[in-house]
Amino acid sequence: MLRIFAGPLAGIAQMSYAEFLLFNIGGASLWALTMVSLAYFVGQVVPLEQLIGWVAQFGVVALVAVVGGIGVAIWLEQRKLAKAAEPQD
Missing domain, CATH: 1.10.287 (Helix Hairpins)
Structure with missing residues (x-):
């Protein structure tokens, strides 16, 4: 950085x-x-097998975090658009 x-x-x-x-x-x-x-x-x-296991676990956690973050962002955007589309009384 x-x-x-x-x-x-x-x-x-x-x-x-x-x-x-x-x-x-x-x-x-x-x-x-x-x-x-x-x-x-x-x-x-650290044995290679253990290191590979750690990297694989980190990859799975990172993938879940990214997909979850994208899902939350899409959900929030849809909520915002739905709220904006509601008629104002």
Whole structure:
């Protein structure tokens, strides 16, 4: 999320391109090192079958949440339209 705002904020702060590039490369390197290290250590500690099970469970929960959220949004929109279509006394 921070990467979305980093460029515009650096421009607003009138940061030089070389300085921005230095910090951007440093941040990307730190992020990559952290993610690779975390994946390596989790891979050493958690068995693959268990990890696949967790990912599958998360996928099912995420799918249910998305479908449920869409269903609620459609239901609320239909209620709003039905209320607007009612004749005013």
